[in-house]
Amino acid sequence: MVTDPSQPAASIDPAGTAAPAPALSAQVRSVLAILMGSAFVMMLNETTVAVALPAVMADYAVSAATAQWLLTGFLLTMAVVMPTTGWMLERFTTRAVFAAAVGSFLVGTVLAALAPTFAVLLLGRIGQGLGTAMLLPLMLTVTMTLVPAERRGSVMGVIAVVMAVGPALGPTVAGAVLAVTTWHGIFWIMVPLVAAAGILGMMRLRNVSTPVHVPLDVLSVLLSVVAFGGLVYGLSSIGIILAGGSAALVAIGVSVAGALGLALFVGRQLRLARTESALLDLRPLAVPGFTVPLIALLVLFAALLGVMNTLPLYLQGSLLASALATGLVLMPGGLVETVLSPVAGRLFDRVGPRPVVIPGMVFAFGALAWLSTVDETTSVWQIALIHVVFSIGLAACLSPLMTAALGSLPAPLYGHGSAILNTAQQLAGAAGTAALIAIFSAVSEGSRSGGAAEAVALADGAGTAFLVAAIAVAAAGVLSLGIGRKPPAQTVAG
Template structure:
């Protein structure tokens, strides 16, 4: 490696690598499940907590936003601290947030609990991705990364189903009360078995970058959600001002990272974008996650409950088949990626995703429930064909010393995309509904699904740039340094 290249964080594969990955996957599944478990309870929470629907949706958007703010720090954390220390901190935060949410007397405390939960969850997915990339040989990464699909895709997809069942029988507090023992069990098991031999190095922690990231993403989400909440009326901070501040802060954040990375001091090393496969995969993943979280996990339950008038339990069951399809596709699609590469899988998936979103836009009050379920299954099948190949293609194109930063960038943009999708689609649904409507109506939801269909077409266009051949393994560090110098 040439002088000035980043120092690697070496991780020696332990004898029980499969067990360690299983512990991480199980822990991450329980944590990511909480992204959307409250989505079917939004209507009930508006009554119990006495706040409007566009404010309650911050229990989901706030969770995603907190993850987007914290995830960029994980590149630093995974270099500075051992995987064991990062894991224990992550589970401890999540458990504390879950307990706080279960005992919350009102909306403010419940939101605080969700934020603490998200701070712990944010660290887990990059830790899982980085561990897999370092412990699993290149020829088996596709199949192994397929298990991550269960975590970052199936868990949010199953959230409404589990949430609906718990809400129907026990109440919303038990959504957290039942998760807490699982989190504590994962914490104990991880403390016992997660022992990776690793080398850490002292890297600078740039507080200014963290603040810029928080202001940037927070401004965007606050502005978009405020438009729907205020309906264009008065608001303490004008929505468009918040959006403008967010955009400027993110631009400054990017510029600062480009300067800091010359001295290997960036909070988030953006040299990962000098790899074309990584850039294309990330660009395609953004609209994908906007639709997964915003359209599937938020808009669809709202449509089922407010337009079709089904119960929260039935709406949860309605999305279960699609969630199962998404989970069942993870491992087989990953195995196919190891054989044929990304393009033969991503393109059909993008076509199916766009078609399903436009079919949602044709639904109305008289649409049969079986048709809704069928369209949702098509959407989940399309997303399942895309997700594992895109993640593996992105991280597999990076050298070892950029794994942690690549996983942090990928996870950050995925969560931002989910939060943006939620804010944009809920805002459009609110603005498209009749004046004075307590919740989005049929016309507003149809408009939101049309916007989701346009986002699906963007994903389809981006998918055409995914390469058609499979590459065995990442670039060497010498290749990486040469590419960085050229860039």
């Protein structure tokens, strides 16, 4: 990966101080807008299907366990493909990877919208996951390549909107669509958006790297499938494992295979790195400036997805809110995060990560601690307010943590650093979702066994799950104290 020579570095005046970074050119802004627009639709898609599962189950006469594969299959695809994106970004041009990502997502979306059977619908979701897995690392790599260090915080603030607000608004969009049409409409509304982004992207996007002939190590690919596919499946099956039975034995076996596959995958990448032929270069993990914010980001992301997937269960089960009402409750927080994430990015450019991240962690912890006090009588408006406070914390944390992590790497490692970050996020998201839902289910069942009413039992389970999420965020806040407090160094010409 080479830096785009059309982007001038900040100059040094006679007094020795760095001059302000130049504004982004119109072409760079348009390229970033196309990538972010495409990614936003893909991230929105990640959570829309969950709201439509009951309708899908009714149409195809499948069980909840079978329908859940529309979510698990998407995650598995992303977890398996993302480790290969570092190699893709080195081996192929930017335009080629973009075309493959948008094409895969578009074909998968049309296939899902027209699906005559559940198997075809699942195949369409796999196509969507394939496209999303390629586009997200591409977006981060292009951003780190084209945007000067002095302005990365601001741009990454907008990317944080894409990566966090998209999934947050997914239930709202799905609820609105289901109010006027069938679940097929959830896929149809994405088709023209992604198609337009693909056409514009191929017209405006230029290559920002020089492809290098890096051989594809087939054994590494196979090990990554076993490792990351097995781990995501195992983490997603925590509830099944706790329930016991033959299904639990299968999940445990897959988890063990995933752990062994990961060990073998890591060992092979370390050996191949000596000859610059690793499928996923793990050298970024040896950089403390990358690893510390990465771990904090993963803990926060696990709590985010866990809460976002548990909250609808509480709202619809305990408070008896409709699917549309559930989406509307989460919408104010998504809008707040949309506004504040770019602000947090600009603050990062000015003061560095720690002064922005630490207050954000405090907001996030306070919101989740408050959320852990809910019961069956809690007002939905109170939940909306708590979610707004939580979104303020997320806005202050996500983009500074991503920027601090990737900004600590040399340019040749941007692609592999982006692949590591996105792959680890999928594992963290699966772990957080599975853990909180397992806690929610176990505590709810215990309350029912003790004679509690259904609404009370579900509220008990939700409160406990949210408390665990709050503790996890508190741990991430402590870890964030190890992140540097200074803004990124100015890039010196020459």
